Amino acid sequence: MARYVVRRLLLTLPLLVGISLISFLGIQLAPGGPISVATDLNPKATAEYKERLKAYYGLDQPLHVQYGRWLSRMARLDFGQSFMPDGRPVWDKIRERLPVTLGINVLSEVLIFLVAVPIGIWSAVRRGSWFDRISTVTVFVGFSVPSFWLALLLMILFGVHLGWLPISGLVSLEHDSLTFLGKALDRARHLVLPVFLSAFTGLAGMSRYMRSNMLEVIRQDYIATARAKGLAERTVVLRHAARNALLPFITILGLSLPGLIGGSVIFESIFAIPGLGQLFYQGVMSRDIPLIMGELVIGAFLTLLGNLLADVGYALADPRIQTD
Amino acid sequence: MTRPLRNWTLLPVLLVLFACGGGKPEVQGKASGESSAPAYGDAIVEGSIGDVSGFLSAVTTDSASHEAAGYVFNGLVRYDRNLKLEGELAESWEVSPDGKRITFHLRKGVKWHDGAPFTSDDVMFTYRRLIDPRTPTAYGEDFKQVRLASAPDPSTFVVEYDKPFAPALASWGMHVMPKHLMEKYPDISRSPLNKKPVGTGPYRFVEWKTGEKVVFEASPDYFEGKPYLARVITRVIPDPATMFLELKSGGIDFMALTPIQYTRQTETAEFRKSFNKYRYLASAYTYFGFRLGHPFFSDKRVRQAFAHAVHKTEIIDGVLFGLGQEATGPYKPGTWAYNPAVRKYPYDPAKAKALLGEAGWKPGSDGTLEKDGKKFSFTVLTNAGNESRAKTAAIIQQNLAGVGIRMEIRTLEWAAFINEFVKKRKFDALILGWSITPDPDQFDIWSSTKTGADELNHIGYANPEVDRLLEEGRRTFDMEKRKKAYFRIQEILAEEQPIVFLYYPDALPVVHNRIHGIEPAPAGISHNFIKWYVPKGRQKYTSYQP
Numbered sequence: 001m002a003r004y005v006v007r008r009l010l011l012t013l014p015l016l017v018g019i020s021l022i023s024f025l026g027i028q029l030a031p032g033g034p035i036s037v038a039t040d041l042n043p044k045a046t047a048e049y050k051e052r053l054k055a056y057y058g059l060d061q062p063l064h065v066q067y068g069r070w071l072s073r074m075a076r077l078d079f080g081q082s083f084m085p086d087g088r089p090v091w092d093k094i095r096e097r098l099p100v101t102l103g104i105n106v107l108s109e110v111l112i113f114l115v116a117v118p119i120g121i122w123s124a125v126r127r128g129s130w131f132d133r134i135s136t137v138t139v140f141v142g143f144s145v146p147s148f149w150l151a152l153l154l155m156i157l158f159g160v161h162l163g164w165l166p167i168s169g170l171v172s173l174e175h176d177s178l179t180f181l182g183k184a185l186d187r188a189r190h191l192v193l194p195v196f197l198s199a200f201t202g203l204a205g206m207s208r209y210m211r212s213n214m215l216e217v218i219r220q221d222y223i224a225t226a227r228a229k230g231l232a233e234r235t236v237v238l239r240h241a242a243r244n245a246l247l248p249f250i251t252i253l254g255l256s257l258p259g260l261i262g263g264s265v266i267f268e269s270i271f272a273i274p275g276l277g278q279l280f281y282q283g284v285m286s287r288d289i290p291l292i293m294g295e296l297v298i299g300a301f302l303t304l305l306g307n308l309l310a311d312v313g314y315a316l317a318d319p320r321i322q323t324d
Numbered sequence: 325m326t327r328p329l330r331n332w333t334l335l336p337v338l339l340v341l342f343a344c345g346g347g348k349p350e351v352q353g354k355a356s357g358e359s360s361a362p363a364y365g366d367a368i369v370e371g372s373i374g375d376v377s378g379f380l381s382a383v384t385t386d387s388a389s390h391e392a393a394g395y396v397f398n399g400l401v402r403y404d405r406n407l408k409l410e411g412e413l414a415e416s417w418e419v420s421p422d423g424k425r426i427t428f429h430l431r432k433g434v435k436w437h438d439g440a441p442f443t444s445d446d447v448m449f450t451y452r453r454l455i456d457p458r459t460p461t462a463y464g465e466d467f468k469q470v471r472l473a474s475a476p477d478p479s480t481f482v483v484e485y486d487k488p489f490a491p492a493l494a495s496w497g498m499h500v501m502p503k504h505l506m507e508k509y510p511d512i513s514r515s516p517l518n519k520k521p522v523g524t525g526p527y528r529f530v531e532w533k534t535g536e537k538v539v540f541e542a543s544p545d546y547f548e549g550k551p552y553l554a555r556v557i558t559r560v561i562p563d564p565a566t567m568f569l570e571l572k573s574g575g576i577d578f579m580a581l582t583p584i585q586y587t588r589q590t591e592t593a594e595f596r597k598s599f600n601k602y603r604y605l606a607s608a609y610t611y612f613g614f615r616l617g618h619p620f621f622s623d624k625r626v627r628q629a630f631a632h633a634v635h636k637t638e639i640i641d642g643v644l645f646g647l648g649q650e651a652t653g654p655y656k657p658g659t660w661a662y663n664p665a666v667r668k669y670p671y672d673p674a675k676a677k678a679l680l681g682e683a684g685w686k687p688g689s690d691g692t693l694e695k696d697g698k699k700f701s702f703t704v705l706t707n708a709g710n711e712s713r714a715k716t717a718a719i720i721q722q723n724l725a726g727v728g729i730r731m732e733i734r735t736l737e738w739a740a741f742i743n744e745f746v747k748k749r750k751f752d753a754l755i756l757g758w759s760i761t762p763d764p765d766q767f768d769i770w771s772s773t774k775t776g777a778d779e780l781n782h783i784g785y786a787n788p789e790v791d792r793l794l795e796e797g798r799r800t801f802d803m804e805k806r807k808k809a810y811f812r813i814q815e816i817l818a819e820e821q822p823i824v825f826l827y828y829p830d831a832l833p834v835v836h837n838r839i840h841g842i843e844p845a846p847a848g849i850s851h852n853f854i855k856w857y858v859p860k861g862r863q864k865y866t867s868y869q870p
Contacts, residue, residue: 152569160572168570269563272559278562
C-alpha cells in the first residue's frame with residue numbers, strides 16, 4: 001500500500017510541472033501584458049514609466065528566466081507578489097479568502113450529499129414512480145437553470161419583497177456590535193441563499209449518479225440472494241445495495257476537491273462574497289499574473305491531490321483493487 | 325459611486341470625488357416634510373463594483389481607489405462645483421507674469437489625522453516621490469515638467485517650469501502624502517499607508533476588509549469643518565443587478581443607475597418614497613472614429629456624409645432611453661471651453677448621399693455605393709461587454725445601409741482590441757468613448773505628434789492649425805486666450821469630422837432620501853459631500869456616534 005501511494009505521488013510530479021508550464025505559457029500568449037491595464041490609453045503613462053513598471057515586476061527578462069524564477073519560488077510555496085497596487089504576497093491574499101470559499105463549498109457539498117443520496121436510492125428502488133419522476137424533473141431544473149438568474153429571483157423574493165434574508169455579503173454592517181449568538185445568526189442568515197443555490201444547482205449530478213449506481217447494484221445476484229435469504233427490504237436496500245452503490249462516490253468526492261477552490265466565480269460575484277472565486281475574477285480582469293498563476297497552480301495541485309485521494313480511498317475501500 | 329469600466333480614460337480622475345459631471349442637473353423625488361435641520365451622525369453606504377486596490381492615488385489607476393482616497397487625502401487644488409480650480413490645501417496661489425512660476429500659499433494649522441502638522445515639506449516630499457524612478461506612478465509626467473521646486477517656509481511652496489504649462493496647475497490636485505510617515509519607504513507603493521492611509525481629508529480611515537468593504541469616519545478637526553455624516557462605508561458588490569437589489573432592500577444608500585434602471589425600474593411610487601434620483605451630463609462622450617489613413621475616409625466629404633447619415637437622436641433614444649445629449653465636439657456643454665456655435669450635422673440621409681456623390685461614390689447594381697470598382701464596405705470595431713456601444717453600432721449599421729454603405733460589426737475583448745487592433749492601426753473604424761477632463765488640454769488626443777503606436781491619436785489626425793492651437797492653449801494661463809484657442813479647435817473638428825461625435829451620456833446617481841443637503845451642480849453632486857446630512861429623526865445607523 002505504501003509503495004502504491006509513493007508511486008502515485010512520484011507520478012504527479014511531472015504532471016505538476018507540465019501543468020505549470022502550460023498555464024504559464026497560456027497566460028503569456030494572451031494579448032496585452034500585465035501592465036496594459038494600468039497603462040493602456042492613459043496619456044500620463046509614458047514609455048519610460050512602462051519600462052520602469054516592467055523592470056519592477058521582472059517582466060523585462062526572457063520568458064524562460066521568468067518561468068525558472070517562478071518555478072523555483074513556487075517550489076518554496078512562494079507565489080510572488082500580486083501585481084495589484086497593494087503588492088501583497090499572493091499566498092496571503094489566497095489564504096485570507098480560503099476559509100470563506102472552503103466553508104461555503106463544504107457546507108453545500110454536505111447538503112448535496114445528504115439530499116442526493118436518499119433521492120438517488122429512493123428513485124432507484126421506486127423506479128418509474130411519481131417520486132422518481134418529480135425528483136428527476138426537480139434536479140434537472142436545478143441543473144439547467146442559470147444560477148445567476150435563480151439567484152436574482154431568490155434575492156428579489158426573500159430579500160426585497162419578504163425581507164427575510166440579506167441579499168449579499170457575508171455579514172451585516174453592524175456585525176461587530178452583535179453578541180456571539182447574534183453574530184452566528186447573522187452569518188447563518190447570509191449563508192442561506194448562497195448555500196441553498198449552490199446545493200440546488202449541484203444536486204442533479206450526485207443524485208443521478210447515485211440512482212444509476214443503485215440500479216446497477218440492485219440487479220446483481222447478491223441482492224437477489226439477500227432477498228432470497230428473507231432479509232427485510234430495508235436491510236437489503238441500505239446495507240447490501242446502498243453501500244456498494246456508494247463506492248464510486250469516492251471518486252466524485254475526490255474530483256470535487258478542486259471545485260472547492262475554483263467553482264465559485266459566478267456565485268461569489270453575485271452574492272458579493274469575498275472568496276477565492278471573486279479574487280480569481282479580479283485577478284483575471286486586472287491581469288494580475290502572479291495571482292492567476294497562484295490560483296491555477298493551487299487548483300491543479302488540488303485536482304491531482306483529489307485524484308490521488310480517490311485512488312487511495314478506492315484501494316482501501318474496494319478489496320478488488322490491486323495495489324502492488 | 326461606480327463608473328463604467330472600459331472607458332478610455334483621459335486621466336487624471338484624481339479629483340473623482342469632486343468632479344463627477346456637470347450640465348443641467350435634474351432632481352427627482354421629494355424632500356420630506358419633517359424637521360430637516362442639519363445634524364451630525366448616521367452613515368452613508370455606497371455600492372462599488374470594484375474593490376479598492378490601494379489608497380495612495382499616485383500609485384493606483386482605478387476609479388474605486390481614487391474615490392476612496394478622495395475621502396482621506398487632499399490636494400493643493402481641486403475643482404469646485406462649477407469645475408473651476410480652487411484652493412484646497414493651498415489657500416491661494418499666484419502665477420508669475422511670464423507663466424513659468426506658481427507660488428502656493430498653504431493653509432495654516434492643518435493637521436494630519438495622526439496629529440502631526442501639515443507643512444510645505446509634505447508637498448515637497450510628495451513631489452520628490454512622484455518624480456522618483458522607484459515610484460511606479462502613472463502620473464509622473466506632469467511633475468517632470470517642473471524645473472525647480474522649493475519650500476521657502478512651512479506655508480509656501482514654489483514651482484518653476486521651463487515653459488508656461490496651463491494643465492500643470494490642475495496636476496497639483498494630486499493628493500499630498502505625509503512625509504513623516506512615509507519617508508522611510510523609498511517605494512511608496514510598499515508603504516503601509518497604501519493600506520492604512522493617514523491623510524488630511526474630511527474622513528479618517530477605519531478599516532478595509534478586502535473584497536468586502538471600506539469604512540471611514542468623520543474627522544472631527546477637518547479644516548473645512550467636521551463632516552455631518554459620521555461614517556462612509558463603501559461596500560464591494562461586483563454584480564450590478566445585486567447592487568440594485570441591495571439598494572431597494574436598504575442595504576446601500578448611494579449608487580449609479582443604468583439608463584434602463586433610471587427610466588423603467590425606479591418609476592414606482594414606492595421607489596420615489598425612499599430615493600432621490602439625479603441626472604446630469606457625465607464628463608464623457610462616445611464617438612465613431614475613422615482611421616484617417618484609410619482610402620475611404622481620407623476625404624472630408626465622406627466623413628461629413630457619415631455625420632449626416634448617423635441618426636444621433638435615435639441612438640440616444642434607443643440606447644440611452646433618452647438620457648444623454650447629442651455631442652458636437654470633445655468638450656462638455658456648459659463648461660467654459662465648450663463652443664456651442666459649431667457646425668451641426670442633423671440627420672439627413674439625402675444630404676449624406678449628395679456629399680458621398682460629390683466624393684465620387686455612386687450606387688452600384690446592388691444599391692451599395694461604388695467608386696473605382698470598389699464597394700463601400702468596411703468593418704467597425706468596438707469592445708465586447710459594453711452593451712451601449714454594441715447597440716450604437718447596430719443603429720449606425722442600419723443608418724449607413726440607408727445611404728448605400730455596408731458596415732460589418734465586430735466586437736473584441738478589450739485587451740485584444742487595444743493591443744492587436746488599435747495600437748497596430750488594424751481597423752477601418754471604431755466606436756469608443758473618451759472621458760472629458762475639466763482642463764481642456766487634449767494635446768494627447770489631437771496632436772499630430774501623438775500618433776505613435778502607444779499614443780492616443782490612433783485615428784491619425786493631423787492638422788497644422790490644430791497643432792498650433794493646442795500648443796497655444798497649454799502655454800498660457802490667460803483664460804480668454806485659452807478659450808479662443810479651444811473654440812477654434814472645436815470649429816475645425818466640427819468642420820473636418822475626424823470622428824463623428826455621437827453623444828454625451830448622463831450620469832444617473834441615486835441617493836437615499838434621508839440624506840439631505842445634496843446640491844446638484846455642473847460638477848455633479850459629490851462636490852459638497854461633507855455638507856450632506858441626515859436629520860436627527862431619520863438617522864438609520866445610530867450606533868455610529870458623531
